[in-house]
Each structure stands twice: as structure tokens, then as C-alpha cells.
Amino acid sequence: MADETASSPKDAMASFEELQLEVSALLVRASVAELDRHIELAFGRVAAAFDLDRIAMWQLVGAQAYRMTHSWLAAGMAPALDDLSADGFPFIKATVLEQQQPFMVSDPSECPAEAAAEQAHYEREKLQAVLVIPLVVSGPVVGALSFASRSRRIEWTDDLVRRLSILGQLFGNLVGRQRADEALAQSEERFRKMAELLPTIVAELALDGTLTYINQLGQKTFGFSAADLEGGIKAIGELIHPDDRARAQRNIAEVLRGGRHETHEYRGLTKDGKALQLVVRSSAIMQDGQVTGVRSAVDDVTEQKQLRASLAQADRLASMGALAAGVAHEINNPLTYVLYNVETTTSQIGSLVPSQLRLAGAGATSSDAAQPVTQSFLDEIGCQLEDAAEGARRIRDVIKDLMTFSHVDDIGVTPVSINDTVSGAADLLSNEIQFRARLVKDFGPLPKLMANAGKLSQVFLNLLLNAAQAIDEGDVEGNEIRIRTATEGSDIVVEISDTGRGIAPAHLPQVFEPFFTTKAVGMGSGLGLTICHNIVTGYQGDIQVESKEGEGSRFVLRLPSSTGDAQAQADDRPTVEPTMRGRFLVVDDEPQICAAFRRVLSGH
Template sequence: MSGRGDVRELIRGGCSVPADAGESRGRAPLDAAVAALAELAMNAEGTGPLLQAACAIARDALGADATAFLEPEEPAGDLVVRAAAGLPPGAADARVAGAPPGTGARITGGPGGGRPLLDLPGVEASAEVALPGRERPLGVIGAYVRHPRIFHADELRFLETSAGVLAAALARDLAEAEVLERERQMRAVFDAALDAMLCVDASGRIRDANAAALALLGGGRAGLVGRSLAELAAEPPRPGVPALADVLRGERVSGAAEVVHAGGLRRSVEFTGVPNIQPGRHLVALRDVSERKQLHARLALADRMVSVGTLAAGVAHELNNPLAYVVANLSYVDEQLTVLAPRLATARSPREPDLANALLDAVHDARDGAERMRVIVRDLKTFSRPDEDRAGPVSLPPLLDSCVSVAWNEIRHRARLVRDVADVPPVQGCEARLGQVFLNLLVNAAQAIPDGHADEHQIRVSARALTGDRVAVEVADSGSGIAPEHLPRIFDPFFTTKPPGVGTGLGLSICQSIVSAMGGEIQVESALGRGTAFRVILPASGPDGAGAARPGAAPAARVRGRILVVDDEPLVGTVIQRTLQGEHEVTVAPSARAALARVAAGERFDLVLSDLLMPEMTGMELYRALRERAPELARRVVFLTGGAFTPAARTFLEQEPVECVEKPFELETIRALLARRLGARRADAS
């Protein structure tokens, strides 16, 4: 069985029943049938039984052989029999191609009335009415008879009224289904939300919570539902600051707060309160930002550490200037006392104290102290070059000594230090970056051991050559060890098991990046409660002899020369002038401009000792000016520097063929430099 023709044609060509066609079956029974149908529609639980009852009522009221309700089926829109009364066998699953007629349309079968939508065998007359819907008809209800008949107007009105009642019931069910689906979707969103969601009543009691809220606040659903919203806050509300409970006043509110987990742990959250999502119900969304706040704090600390490192480079430079004249003056006093001591010894009586030797001892002690300061400043410079990336041969023993020296204050109260640094070849890398790696590993090892038990613990630093031109450096401790579940994450950025304020969680991640960039790797072994060993494996330096000890040159004969000392630190120039005045003619210029003025005035010098970094005009600018005005003198410039801590200074020393002496310097270093350079100049001139 199939539909005949297009439904739209049936609408346009359908046969309307004239008002005087046939005799009415009586209006009262029809009205009673409508009333019965309406009552059913009001009380029905589901549309299936209602449609079936409607077909039975319509069949009895109209005296029809059969009635049926046809419903559009998605997505094709074909009509299928949903409910029926009196249909012949096999007709219950009838399908009609097409769509129901437009809202309010009426189609009747019979003489001259065309064919019905549901074309049943033996049917001589039919009446079909569409159920009006919001956007399209909801279906068709039809009555079918096997003998010729024209339906009376009252009967058609009954059918139309029945269609309206059914349409209202179906629309109601559809609306309820849509509401239920919307609620299901909203519940799914609520439950699956990554942010914690709380539904609270007008009194501020929690009535519902999603999984994220249970994880954030703990205690399970039973422990959370029924609690007051105000109980969640870690601190009482402050005047003028948005609080969680502000949503109860019917205001949309956003802010930040701390909430307390059932276990007592505080969590930082950002919250949004949305009032009246339902009558007497408010929504509070909480976003856990604890890790983000910790991340920001660690980034701020890391930024401060970078700033401190940059500052430390400048501090090292400033310390080296006074250290330079302290060390040089102590050397001068030592030399003079050594010369005077025999004379003083012959001049004093046996009962007088040996002041000369006592003074010599005091000077030696002071020189030892100055040497310790020089080593500290040297080590500080090693670890305060954040943008130093030059790679080359690096000798491990002195580098490891520097790292131990810097970390010693962390180590000495916690453990004994054991060194086992074999005679290993230099490694290929950047000294400053490798120093950062080893210092980090040493500090981590120390911090894994509690204070005050140095005799019970040890930190072992070892280095050995491996096969395949590789070198291994190991830092092992007898501390707390690393939990197995944490071990896979120790190189993750910002992962740390240390308490707040101790470390940033960046150290090991940066170490791994540095070592990987140098073609090496970091290995780790750890046992909880027994300690940890980090092993840094690096490529050995190439066989170019870099880093090998060079045979010392024979001391050059001393030649008297005219020396120009350029330094903005007056005492540096004074000490050089004082100590060398018997050997050379020394002129001191307090600035680069003063030095240029002397050269411009025609003064001639055999050698220039210049500070690298000075105010107003740097030693680099002095060198460039001399290269233009006095090229021969520019080739005889030697720089004295407390540290090339600026990028421009480091680039200059890399690119220009100049000699450099680090402050603080020993007098013998300066004397040897002058003898070598002046001797070479005399040899070139002869």
C-alpha cells in the first residue's frame, strides 16, 4: 500500500464536504467523545496509549470501519501508522511516502474526492485531518469506511477537534522531551566540567556538586552536599573584596579566594557566581589556580635569580678593583719587608721582639685572605654569565673545585665531601653552563640531607674517562632519595618535591637541556631512604691539545719602558706606579679621555695598561680611537679587567686581537707581562 500522488497535490485538490452533505450522527455523542478524549489527553502517561485510545474513540464516534494515526518518520518524512483501530491484518505497518498535509488542511475520500493518504483495500470513503504543529504538521488522523458515505460537517469538526487535542498532547510531550534532553545535556556538561561546579540554594547550602568539586573540596558527595558555602572559605570575607556568598544577594560575582579541602589543604581558586539559574538556585564555579600561582611564584623567583646573577657579575667586577690594589699593595709590602727584615734583625737587640718577621707573618695572612676572596669572586664570575654560550675545551678539576667552593656553605653542615676526580681529559662544552649544572647537582644533593648530621652522610664528587671519548662526572649523596613515582618526572619543568620557597622546579630541567645541547646526557639512580646519584656524561674535547699544559717560556730580560696606566679607580693606578717606579717610567691617567689627551699632546709610550670598563669612555672605545690615531700604540694595549660582564665587552674580547689580564693580579704577573712585551718590542726594533 502506498500513497497516491504528492501530498501537496492532495492539499490543493482535496474535496471539502459541503455543509448539507449527509445527515449528522448527532452532535451530543461527538461532543461526549471529544470530552472523553480531552480527559484522556490530560491524564495520559505517554502518547502511545493516548493515540490508540483516540483511534478507538474516533471509530466509535464516527461509526467508521477503521481509524488510524499516521506520524512522520525522520529523516525521510514518510508517514507510518503509529496507532489504529479496526485496520485489516497487515495494514498496521503501512508506510506512506510523502509528508502530512499543511496545518488545518482536510482531505476527504469518496465520490470525486480523490484518494486518501492511507489507501486501504475496500475503502469507499475516508476523512483525514492533519495535526497542527509549531513548524510542521505532527501527523494525520483518519477515518475509513467500506461503503459509500460523505462525512457530515459535525463529524469533520469532531475529527479536527480531535486532531487539535492530540496535537496539543503531542506538542506537550515533545516539549517535555526537549526539556528532559536539555536537562540531560546540561547535567552532562555540569558533571564533565573541568572546573568545580556547585549548585546552592537561597540559604547558601550546597545542593549539588560535580566531580571536579568533589576532587577540589574532598569529603565525598555526602560530606559536601548540605554544607554552607561560607564554610568553604579559608578566610572570613574582607570588606570590599568579592566573596563566594555574594551570589546569594542575587548578584553576579567574580573574584579570587582560598578554599579548604576536607583534608585541611588550602587551594587557591578563582570563582564566578551566577544567581538564579533556577528559582531559588544559584551556580558557583570554582577554578583551581593553585598550580598556576605556584608557577608564577617560581617564574618570579627564577627571574629574580637571573637578575641576581646579572647583578653578581657587576658586583664581582666592582670587588675585583679594590682587590686588585689590596693584593698588589700586599705584594709590595711583602717584597719591601723581605728586603728590610735582615737589616732590622741586625739593628734590634736580642730582647726586642722580631717585628719584621711578625709583620711578614701578618702580611702573609692578609695575602691568604685576599687570595680566598679572589677565588670566591672568580667562582662567582663563573656562575654569573647567563648569556655565555661559547663552547670549547673545559678542564673539569678546577671547574668542579669552583662548584664545590660556591656550594660549600650548603654542604658542610650536612655531609662530608669526598672527591675522586681522576686525571680526566677536558670536555667539550661551555664552562659557565657546565658550572651551572654541577652547582645545581651539588646543591640538590646537599638539600636532600638534613642539617646537623654531617658525620653520618656524605656527598661524593667523582669524574672518570669512559670508552668512546666520553667523560662521566657523578654527584652522589646519601640523602632521602627520590620516590619511584616521582623519578620519571624529575626533569619536567617546575616539578619539585621541595617545600615552598626551596627551589623553583626548573633546575634539573635546565640542567638536562644544557647537557643535551652539548651532546651529553644525564643519568639518575635513586633508592628511597638511601640516596641519589646523578651522572653527567659529556663528550671529551678533540685531540687538538686544547687544555693541555703548555711549557713555560723562559723569563724575558727586563727592559725599562714608558708605561701608561689608564684606570678610573685611582688606587689601581697608584699601586702599579708605586711598585714599578724603580723599574719603569709609569704615567697614570684617570680616564680614557685623559689618556687620549696625553697621546694627542705628543707623549710617547711603550705600553698601555687600560681598564676595560670605565664610565664616560670605555677601554674598548679608547682602543678604537688609538687604532685610528695611533695604530702602533693600539697594538701595544693590554687590558686589565675585573670581569667582562657585559655582552659588548665579551664580544670585543672575542673579536679583537688584544691581551687581557684579570684583576686582581699579582705584581709578578705584571712584571712578567711588561718584560715579555717590552723585550719583544726591542727585538722587533733591532
């Protein structure tokens, strides 16, 4: 190393650059447990290279105090001051810690008059030369570094101060890193304490999906212990239901790529296999501009889902009560002429037997009451059977609509025709509507929606029943219930409007609240619109109401279509008749059904 002092430094290193690399390696590679020892080793390398007897480092602790944290001492040297910011050293405090300028003396006698306290201290310590430089990280001073010699005078040239300042910056960066790590640790500790107080599950995942933290509520909910966590839990693999894992992995990968917030619903699994319903809100964990993991807030909504299901069941039962008379009427009417036509046709066909025997010359007598087989006779039987079939189809449609309405508890989703579903709900309520208003169906072409048909049927039935009950009987032509369906952008829109009593402005903000109703006692539970709102928003949809008292109401539903125009067109594709032939095995506990299938399939 170049000779830049009155007494040349030893050539302990081949060059200053090699010294930089060695010091940097000692500091960067040190683990937390080895850090103190590596700092002292680095001090020793610098002291050997520049023939120094003491190097000390002070770090800012709290708001004002600069405490000595590390030092290297040659044999016989006294330790440095514990507190560099003490009032006894005002000049160093002002120059180094406040003005961020180096303080240097090659001989204590050279100290300025303002540094009398420092001069007296150096003379007591028998120091020949002292250099104190500030450690600055991103603006503020975070500490100071002192280089001292007892054995010789050192001329602190600009180049020497520059080199020691460069080395000092390596230690300053270390101090900055330590302070950042401490701040992060304190932040994490505050986060952990806060997470334990929250009424929600808080969890963190590493980049590979391993659970790195879950608060006490999460451990209790999922049934895992601290020991389980230490063994490593793959959150996606062990806490999420197998059917939802692939979707969860895709969503977490999306969070890691974009660093944005995501909210999703999954089915979870406890340690003993119990199913949970979870709402998970996730965001990326960022550190130094890099994504290091995922943090999630998880709400266990299992009980809420069960409560909603119970409320929906209660509302459905109430609706069934309102439907009972109308459904009985809708079934009884066609059933009457089904039975009449079938019984009449059976009697008429029975009279054909003697006639057929007479025509065959089998000995029938003239006293046989035979029905002549004419074309008009056959036409009449055909009409009777067609009327019976039409009545049976009407009964079948009523039963199908009832079954759709009753399947609200199914958790599966299928492609649903909105037009068919709302039309079916209207058919179930035809007895409620027909004496109150005209029913107008203004249906546009719609794509299929991936949903639960029973839930949507309950929504439409509740809205139509409310519309009907808002209109008094007696003026059918003067009142109207209109159903309009259309697409707007990617949304499916369903509007149900009526010309009934309307809703008072003061009541409009409350219509979707549980148990709110303006109907007479016994006419409603106050749950219908709440359940409509829950079902629609559960499909990421929206439901709004407009109303004028005395003029009527209009409910507008918007449901995002998960398919596209291709699905809407799929309904119009021609049906391809199958060309394969095979055998059918029909199994049913009703013999008449098996017999009907046998007759239908015979000859094919």
C-alpha cells in the first residue's frame, strides 16, 4: 500500500482493493451469530493495513445516544468511550454527528480551542493521532467510526481519509442493514402481536407454498399445533380441499406475479378432515422490492353459510306455503282431464273386442254391443289421448319447476338457462298472478350461466311473489307484471317490474336487510329480499331496486356471464340423431314406468 503517512503503513495487504474485498467478504458472509466476531476480524485487517492501535464503532441507539458496539484494540490500549454523544465531547458531537464531517488530529496539541475536552481526553489516553468519521446511511447519521494510533503520528492526507471513509462506508452499510433487519424484526413482532388479537385467521406462505406462520386462531380452527408448524405444512396441500387446490394454486401464483390483493372462496380441511367454508384475502409480501411470500387473512364462514342455508330454507318453506294452493290448482286441473280422457279411451277400446271377433267370424252374436271401427272413432280416440298427454306434460312441467326450486341446497353448478328458470318460477306463481295482473315476458337471447338453478329459481320466485302481492286482485287488465331479460356487455340482466303499491322512499334503503318487511303479519318473513341479495352477490352479481309509491317497483339483477356468445349460440345448434343401436336396462321401483319404457322402446 502506498506510503502516505509520516511513518509508512505496513504492507499487510497487496493493495487497497484487495483489502476492500476482504473486509466486504467478512461482513457480507457473516451469519447473525458470527457477525460480532467478523466485525472485529475486519477491524483487525484494517488496523494491520494502516498500522493502527484502536478502531471503534458507535451506533445510534434511540434518538440521541451513540453507544460503542464494536472495537479492536492493540495490546495495552484502553477501550474507547462508551458514549460518543456525551456532553463532555461537544466538538466531535457537533462536527461528526451533526455536521457529518470527519474530525482528525495528527497530534493532540493540534486540537482547536473548541475541542479542549477532546484534547484532554487524548492526552490522558496518550494517543498520537485520531480520525473520527460519520457513518451515513441514506441521509442520516447512524453511527461513527474512530481510527487511533498510540505508537506514532499519522498525517491524515485527503487520500488516506478517503480510503478509510470508503472502508467506513462498508461498516456503515452493515449498520444500515442491521438497523433495517431490526426494524423489520420489530415490525414483524408488532404484526404478530396484532395478528393474535384479530378475530380472523392470519397466515403467511413462503414462495413454495409452505406455511411459515399462522396465528393462534388459525391453529385452533384447523386443529394444528406449533409442533405441526415446525414440521412444515404445505398450506395448499393440507388446508385446502382437494377439489379447490388447483384453483388456489393458480390464484396464489397470480398474487405472486402481480403482487396485488385477491379475494376468493375455498373449501378448507381441518387436521381431522372436517370441511370448512373459507373466504381468503391474499396479498404479496414485499421486501426490498422483491416478493418473498404471501400473506392471507382468512375468515371461517362455515357457520355463516349454514345460517344462510337455514334462512333460505325457512324462506323457501314460506314460499312453498304461498305456492301450495296455486300448485294444487295447476296439478288438479290437468289431472282431471287426463283421468277423464284415459278412462273414456279405455272404455271405448274395450268395446272394440266383440266387434273384432265378429269381423273375424269367431262366433260373435248379434246381441254384442260392438263399437263400429270408423275413422271418426279413431280420430276421437287420438284426440282424447293427445289431450291426456298434454295434461300429463303440464303436470310434468309443474313438478319440474318445483324440483328446480327445491334443489337450492345443491352445491354443484351447471349451465343454467335464465329464461327457462324465470319462466318456470312464473309458472309456479300463475295462480297468484292471473287474478291480479297481466304477465308479460320480454325475453332476449341469453348465454347459459354457470350457477345453481335452484338458487336462481328462489330469487325469481321471491321477486315475482312480491310483485304479485303488491297488486290487489280484481283489475287484471289495469295492472302488469313484466319480466325482461337481455345482455348488456358481458352481463345478463333480468328486470322484474310491477304496477303495484310501490315502496315508500324511507323504506328503500332497508329492503335488503334481514327481517325487514312492510307486509301484514303472516304475509312474509322479511327474509326473501335478503336471500335474493345474498344469492345474487354470491355470483358476483348485483341487485338494485327502483320504486315510486303508488306506481310500482322495478328490480334489476345483473349477473356476470361466465360463458360467451358461443354458449348462447350452442342452444341453436341442430341435434344430431344417434346412429348407434344397443340394449337398455331399465330399473325402477314402479312397474308401470318399466312397462312404459318397454312400449316406447319396442320396435327400435
